[in-house]
Amino acid sequence: MKSMVIGGIILIVALIAGTYFIAGDAFNSDDYINSLTMLGAIAIITITVFVALKYVNQIKNDTASGELKEDNWDGIGEYGNPIPTGWGLAFIGAIVWMFWYWGFGYPTNGFSQIGQWNEETIEYNKKFASKWENPSKDTLTAMGESIFLVQCAPCHGVDAEGIEGKAQNLTHRISKDSVKYVIKNGANNFTEKYPGGMPPMMLTDEADIDAVATYVAGGFKGEQPTAYGVCAGCHGADGKGIAYVAPSIIDYSDDLVQTVLSNGKKGHIGKMPSFKGRLNATQEKALATYIRSLGE
Template identity: 30%
Template sequence: MTSFWSGYIIVLTTITIIGTVLLLFGNRNRPADSQAKTGHVYDGIEEYDNPLPAWWLYLFVATIVFAIGYLVAYPGFGSFKGVLGWSGVGQWENEVADAKRRYEPVFAAWRDQPIAGIAADPKAVRMGQRIFANECSQCHGADARGAQGFPNLTDQDWIWGGDADTIHTTIVNGRVAAMPPWGDALGEEGVRNVARYVQSLSDPQAAGAQAAAGAAQYAMFCVACHGPEGKGNPMLGAPNLSDTVWLYGGDLATIEQTLRAGRNGQMPAFGQTLDADKIRLVAAYVYSLSQ
């Protein structure tokens, strides 16, 4: 906060408090039994202009005293930090340090174990599940079954690999999938033919003249990443196209859209934001889902 704004707040706060006091006592100019009337009459009933009841007045005075005490003790009066030295960030840091100290022994128990070993411990898996609910469920779903564009983590089908170490690497470093757009290279008819061909890899009913026409273009443009039989390549995150599990969808329109515009699925990296112990626990949880 600049000193201008600090001063501005100090002046404003002071004026408000003094103003409130003046307003309160400025109106106490009449004894309780003055019998003065306000002049308001409702249905023949006249309104007395009595002073505020004492309990109300003292309560009000107490709030003013409290406000001044609060501004002395805590931050609030411009950039004055308060005599207690309290700050929101400081409290948060203390609580984090406190939690670290408390949970340190809990995490230490699993620190030297391989992830597959951690996955066999129901207590560790439950902790991993809670971390998953906090960090991962917004994309992969509370049950980890994914959604369009977000892979299902409970099945045997893996884009990048489902062994414990690969799952761990995926979480630490994140993944960026690069499926280039092919609309220009293939042309609209080419997109349709190749999409048919892709479908025929998992669905014999899609085979036919159109799919056959797409096969040559597939061999030219797609084999490098998806392989000659469409089995994919986990090194590149290129999905298997010959099974019935789809990341974006296996209907013709969706495949055509994938080919035309490309896809760039991104799994965020957690290496910087989640501590190493928690990553191992959540990796163990994910690993346990498909075991």
């Protein structure tokens, strides 16, 4: 046993030295949390090693004794012995330490870089909203172009004509392939503003699908196909959509762009991720204004 204790002490010293060697620079600062963390590491290492030694020694030397509990099978079962005193005290102590740490050791209302960043962001957004409370169309277009070049151009291209296999062309309303994809597969990822979604295969005849896709992609020009009547029930005869029923399919309305930014979009090319939280309401409106200007 004596040799095991000596070996345990050597192991503890080695582990503590290794911990300090790897993260020692952090403990030279004035932040007491780092020192508290080091003390916790020392305590965990020490307790773990000595508990392990204790039970290794018991396995080597102790024999089971006591009365078996009533629930056993052919004499194989658990003894009704009380839990080890040290284990019980350590368990209770860990619970007490947990509440102390949450309440006093590292209070949630203390300073944090994330909290500071959030406060500064909120303050900046307030100033931004106040400055651009009533922007003109030209201002929105210019702002939207800057946002587009940073957030959207990596997939849609700096000229908004799309990158093949990555994102669609935004210089006109929508491609024929995109319309066909939605007709055949439906769309239900805009449930926040359009709870009903769009079920797939509202049109089943290939000729009707092709005629409607050509008409919608062409900007509602020419004679309206009879089959479009199925779409008009939700999107309206003019394609401008109905609030909380279906979005506009004739232009990039503010509502449609904001909904796509918040929810992402799955189409025939692939899936666009959600941009929720990246842009404020004014920036989303500016982006929609700029995208519409591309078609103009």
